[in-house]
Amino acid sequence: MQPYELSLAAAADAIRDRQLSPVELVDSVLTRIEQVEPLLGAYVAFDAEQARRAAREAEAEVAQGRHRGPLHGVPMGLKDLIDVAGWATTASSQVRADHRAQADSTVAARLTAAGAVLLGKTHTHEFAYGLTTPQTRNAWDRGRVAGGSSGGSAVAVAAGTATFALGTDTGGSIRVPAALNGVVGLKPTYGLVPRHGVTSLSWALDHVGPITRTVEDAALVLTALAGHDARDPASLHTSALDYRPGQDTDLTGLRVGVPRTYYFDHVDAEVAAAVRRAIGQLAALGAQLVEIDIPMTRYVQPILWGLLVPEATAYHERTLRAAPELYQADVRILLEAGELMSAVDHVRAQRARTMMREQWARLLETVDVIAAPAVPMTAAASDQETVTWSDGTVESVSDALVRLSAPANIVGVPALSVPVGHDTAGLPIGMQLLGRPLGERALLRVGHAYEQTRPARALAPVA
Secondary structure, eight states: OOOOGGGGHHHHHHHHTTSSOOOHHHHHHHHHHHHHHHHHEEEEOOOOOHHHHHHHHHHHHHHHTTTOOTTTTOEEEEEEBOOOOTTTTTSSSSGGGTTTOSSSOOOHHHHHHTOOOEEEEEOOOOOSSSSSTTTTTTTTTTTTOOOOOSSHHHHHHHSSSSSSSEEEESEEEEETHHHHHTTTTEEEOOTTTTOOTOSOOOOTTEEEEEESSSSHHHHHHHHOOOOOOOOSOOOOOOOOOOOOOHHHHOOOOEEEEEEEESTTOOOOOOHHHHHHHHHHHHHTOOEEEHHHOOOOOOOOHHHHHHHHHHHHHHHHHHHHHGGGGSOOOOHHHHHHHHSSSSHHHHHHHHHHHHHHHHHHHHHHTTEEEEEESSSSOOBBBTOOOEEEESSEEEEHHHHHHHTTHHHHHHTTEEEEEEEEOOOSSSEEEEEEEEEETTOHHHHHHHHHHHHHTTTOOOOOOOO
């Protein structure tokens, strides 16, 4: 096994035990970037020399006994909405062609303090306003979408061109590409991870979180990221926690909610079967399966768009009027549509969101976690615009991809996407675990327990 193939946890252990140096790990990942990045397009930009310099510094610190923890010397990619001092934050847009960050975002500063090594900035759907990341190709099949908007981060992790990465999630933008590329994606509780220095899509819905090879890796990154920052008004006051799951896979007494409604409606048969098999495995580990009904499902899409669209347009108001031609057509149309929405519609969406939060809170009193598909299908072909379900219903690819992930953003609960197999075409399938607010430890425990029942996952076979 080459160093670039190691999970974060395995690499961290090897670095701590002086069996692997950060320089060896970073060099291995950079070599992998040289080999496959031209095929995948995961990165907006990367800086090999800066990464090697940081790796040498980490190596020296470890040799001197100044080991900072499990992220020390581990190479990462950051979605190009996340400010890093001296780097461009392009948001994969010509609008930001001349932008350069003056200071680190909170999450970048925390990862740097933990000793992580920045490789580069990963592609997003322009300004995170989309579900496909068209610049980037799926790590398992380059003719298919990477998912979005954190497609570059997910592909980099899946292909071995980053040991871990950060993404953002407004309607599913961490979990969707994670599921479509066979990696782990965690959207934390709203406000748990600060967003200061991260380009906004929708203030009411934006989250920052990790994309990793394993659930344990996600826990290690979350431990470094979580914590209050007064510069983000939504940031929660929480106690410092170690989110790493234990090795115990016994789920006896845990109540897993299995939706009767919504999450298995209009879902590909192979996806549904794989997720139900994974749920069955949770039961085999001792979990109690409880059938549940998801509340207010007919309002998911109106609430999502009623919040997101006007907030995105408000953020881009000045540049949209000054230089509309610099936006890609799909994003420009959405931003212009936001100018047509009324304040009444936005207020109605906020009120409905409050009602949905209350009903989800009551639902989550009856179960500890909910298990469901992360997305209703595997990765669509790059030129595919719609999907037709077995009952004849036609849905746009973007609407299909966001449909099952959006509720967690609306109500602010944590959600974890875990790979649970592949379809007959070899494309990854993801199961989504949803929990109570600040219930990340329970989600990570369940996801990790499930992972222990499966063979170790290989990287995507990029060729």
